[in-house]
Amino acid sequence: MSTATMTSAPAARSGSVRSATGPLGGLVASTRAELLRLRKWPAVWVLATVWLLLNLTFAYLFNYIAYATGSSGFSNEGVPPDALLPDLLPAAIPSVLTGGMPMFGGAIMFILGALAAGSGFGWGTWKTVLTQRPRRLPAFGGTLAAVGVAVVGVVAATLVLDVATSTLIAVVEGQSIVWPALGPLAESAAGALLIFGMWAAAGVLVGVLTRSPALAVGLGLVWSLVVENLLRGVGNLLSGIEYVTDVLPGTAAGSLAGALGAGGAGDPDGAPGVLTVLDGGPAALLVAAYLVVFAAVAALLMRHRDVV
Amino acid sequence: MMNYAADDGPPAITIRGLRVARGAQTVLDDFDLDVRRGSLTGLLGPSGSGKSTLMRAIVGVQRTAGGTVEVLGRPAGDRELRDRVGYVTQAPSVYADLTARQNLRYYARVLGAPISDVDRAIEQVDLESHADHLVGRMSGGQRSRVSLATALLGEPEVLVLDEPTVGLDPVLRVQLWELFHRLAADGVTLLVSSHVMDEAERCERLVLLRDGALLADDTLPALLARTGAADAEGAFLELIEKADSEVSS
Numbered sequence: 001m002s003t004a005t006m007t008s009a010p011a012a013r014s015g016s017v018r019s020a021t022g023p024l025g026g027l028v029a030s031t032r033a034e035l036l037r038l039r040k041w042p043a044v045w046v047l048a049t050v051w052l053l054l055n056l057t058f059a060y061l062f063n064y065i066a067y068a069t070g071s072s073g074f075s076n077e078g079v080p081p082d083a084l085l086p087d088l089l090p091a092a093i094p095s096v097l098t099g100g101m102p103m104f105g106g107a108i109m110f111i112l113g114a115l116a117a118g119s120g121f122g123w124g125t126w127k128t129v130l131t132q133r134p135r136r137l138p139a140f141g142g143t144l145a146a147v148g149v150a151v152v153g154v155v156a157a158t159l160v161l162d163v164a165t166s167t168l169i170a171v172v173e174g175q176s177i178v179w180p181a182l183g184p185l186a187e188s189a190a191g192a193l194l195i196f197g198m199w200a201a202a203g204v205l206v207g208v209l210t211r212s213p214a215l216a217v218g219l220g221l222v223w224s225l226v227v228e229n230l231l232r233g234v235g236n237l238l239s240g241i242e243y244v245t246d247v248l249p250g251t252a253a254g255s256l257a258g259a260l261g262a263g264g265a266g267d268p269d270g271a272p273g274v275l276t277v278l279d280g281g282p283a284a285l286l287v288a289a290y291l292v293v294f295a296a297v298a299a300l301l302m303r304h305r306d307v308v
Numbered sequence: 309m310m311n312y313a314a315d316d317g318p319p320a321i322t323i324r325g326l327r328v329a330r331g332a333q334t335v336l337d338d339f340d341l342d343v344r345r346g347s348l349t350g351l352l353g354p355s356g357s358g359k360s361t362l363m364r365a366i367v368g369v370q371r372t373a374g375g376t377v378e379v380l381g382r383p384a385g386d387r388e389l390r391d392r393v394g395y396v397t398q399a400p401s402v403y404a405d406l407t408a409r410q411n412l413r414y415y416a417r418v419l420g421a422p423i424s425d426v427d428r429a430i431e432q433v434d435l436e437s438h439a440d441h442l443v444g445r446m447s448g449g450q451r452s453r454v455s456l457a458t459a460l461l462g463e464p465e466v467l468v469l470d471e472p473t474v475g476l477d478p479v480l481r482v483q484l485w486e487l488f489h490r491l492a493a494d495g496v497t498l499l500v501s502s503h504v505m506d507e508a509e510r511c512e513r514l515v516l517l518r519d520g521a522l523l524a525d526d527t528l529p530a531l532l533a534r535t536g537a538a539d540a541e542g543a544f545l546e547l548i549e550k551a552d553s554e555v556s557s
Contacts, residue, residue: 025420033417037403040410124401128458129418131367131395135387139418 023138030129030142031149034116038146043115048154051108052161058104058271059096060165064088090166091178094188095261097162101192102254103225103273106199109151110220113203116147117298118213140302144204144295151200155192191260194287195253199224201294202249208298224250246277249290255283318381320345320466320497321366325375328361328520335361336520339375343499348492350511351501352544358520359501360398363468366499367395379466389466391419394459398470398501400451401458404444408435408454411443412461421462429457432487434480448475456484466497473502485510508540516544523547 038044065071067084086092120126120143129139170177207216228250235245245251254273259280262271278286321343328336336358343349351359364370365377368385377384380392402411412426430439433453438446443454456472469488473481485507488498492512500511508514508528516523516531524531524547528540535546 029417029420033414036410036417037406037414040406041403042405119403123403124397124399125403127369127397128395128401128415131369131385131390131393135390 023135026135026138027141027145030139031145032142034142034146035149038116038150044112044150047108047112048150048157051105051154052157054104054108055100055158056161056165058100059162060088060169064169085173085175088166088169089175089178090163090170091180093159093162093166094180094184096166097159097188097262098192098195098257098260099262099271099274101195101273102250102257102275103271106195106250106253106273107221107224109154109196109199110203110206110224111217112150113147113200113205114207114216114220115203115213116150116207117143117204118207118210118216121207121211122213136303137299140299144201144299147200147204148197151193151196155189155196158192159189188260191256191284194284194291195256198249198253198287198291198294201291201298205294205298205301208301247286249287251275251277252283252286252290256280256287259283317345319343320347320380321499322378323362323366323375326362326365326372326377327374328358328365328370329373330361334520336365339520339522341515341522341525343497344513345497346492346495347512348488348498348500348510349513349515350508351499351515351517352505352508352540353503353517353523355503357517359503359517360470361520362517363395363470363499363501367393367468391462392465394462394464394467396456396459396467396469396472398474400443400448400455402443402451402454404451405442407440407442408446408450408457409439411454412457415458416461419462425461429460432460433457434483449477449480452476453480453484464496467491467499469498469500471501471503473504473507481507505539505541505544514540516547518548518551521551523551 063084067081067088070081087096120129130136167177169175203216203220206220207213210216210219228245228248231241231248232245232251235241250273254275255278257271257274258276259278262274319342321341323339323341326336326339327334339362341362351362353359361370365372366379366384368377368379368383368389379386379389382388402408403414406414408430409426412429413423415421416423416426430436433456435450435453435457438450443451446454452472452475456469459467459469473484476484488500488510492498500507502508511528513525513527514531515525523544526534528543531540531543531547532538535543535550537543537546
């Protein structure tokens with residue numbers, strides 16, 4: 001290091017910090033900062049890519065191979081190959097969009113939320129951020145908002161991928177392209193946002209609770225992929241347990257996907273995690289309630305806990 | 309940088325009767341301190357003496373059990389102080405999977421500082437050649453400098469730096485202390501902690517801590533004259549001995 005380069009006070013510094021902008025300004029500043037962080041963060045792109053590849057593979061690729069070769073695989077066992085084609089065309093997008101979201105997609109969004117909130121504890125950056133201008137709630141609100149934007153982006157990318165893939169299949173198979181009605185498509189997209197939003201908010205909450213991204217990710221995966229399924233299995237054997245398992249986050253998300261036409265456990269081409277336990281309306285309300293509660297509890301914890 | 313009023317006027321930091329407890333253990337007890345505006349004050353003491361706790365109380369992120377801490381005339385942690393006080397934690401608090409420049413752009417957005425501050429802060433800590441390297445691949449000293457650069461964004465009037473020179477090579481340490489002196493000359497109040505006694509010579513004023521108690525608050529020449537020691541470490545040991553003998557008698 002040359003001493004000459006270590007300047008202390010360039011003239012351009014004067015008046016550099018903007019005037020106080022209140023909680024809304026703090027929220028906007030934090031959201032912009034968090035969006036920058038998530039955009040530049042390789043982990044976010046890896047998670048989004050993994051989800052899109054999973055969606056492409058399980059919603060379209062395997063089923064299309066089975067249809068084209070006349071064979072059957074684990075994901076379409078018992079379904080005549082010809083019956084697979086309608087689900088691969090653009091008209092079926094509203095029912096296909098949410099198929100992988102309650103379980104595998106939800107787990108990936110959980111990881112996204114857990115990393116977004118928990119990494120600030122892991123790297124010690126929350127300590128510094130919370131001594132900067134935005135107050136705690138606007139500062140944390142920026143993280144929630146940025147995660148929300150990421151969820152919207154992932155759902156939009158999923159929709160674009162589904163449209164592109166199904167259109168390609170229709171063209172290759174010489175099928176006429178019939179676009180889905182706007183209403184069902186909007187309902188499905190809204191359901192996708194709720195499911196992914198809920199799991200991402202759950203990840204944020206567990207990231208804040210544990211103050212550790214690694215522990216949060218581990219706990220979240222065990223819960224969403226193992227514990228809920230075990231509890232539902234026990235619920236099938238013991239009466240009374242189902243009153244609890246019927247309102248678990250995974251059950252609500254799976255029921256919402258099922259109500260949107262993704263197919264339930266009894267449906268041979270249904271995806272894991274898709275359920276028919278609750279009707280669409282109650283399932284959507286429950287998922288939305290979980291989303292709000294997870295985000296609110298995480299914000300309250302950030303507001304009141306000592307920053308270590 | 310704005311030239312803040314230096315030594316005249318009220319202190320930049322005023323602490324009265326501060327008490328911090330962690331469980332059953334009292335970390336700081338009935339602690340008083342004044343830090344003059346535009347000064348470079350060294351906060352020295354062995355590990356566990358309460359330096360980091362005191363600094364956290366000054367930036368307002370430490371739960372306290374009593375007393376008052378005022379910074380620039382406002383209660384520590386007050387909203388009005390958030391863009392006037394820069395804080396660097398003992399462990400670098402930057403994202404390892406972002407580059408140095410991305411980290412600084414992140415903090416500039418949080419602070420509302422202009423993007424031009426990013427290049428200026430990178431230059432101040434001499435990281436231009438590593439600005440676009442991932443922090444996770446940097447050495448400990450480079451990470452510390454990225455963390456320090458975050459505190460230089462905006463126009464902090466008070467800089468609270470918790471062991472900013474740990475892990476740095478001697479040349480870099482000297483140059484960072486020169487930077488601290490220039491910042492102080494511009495009117496910034498710096499409180500810099502260290503457990504390395506030879507860094508005492510670089511401070512205008514020394515605050516010596518031991519077991520959460522204030523052992524001394526004076527200039528190095530005055531401390532040497534008072535204790536008859538040859539250096540800061542000798543003075544510190546002399547003061548400890550004196551304090552222990554007063555307790556035992």
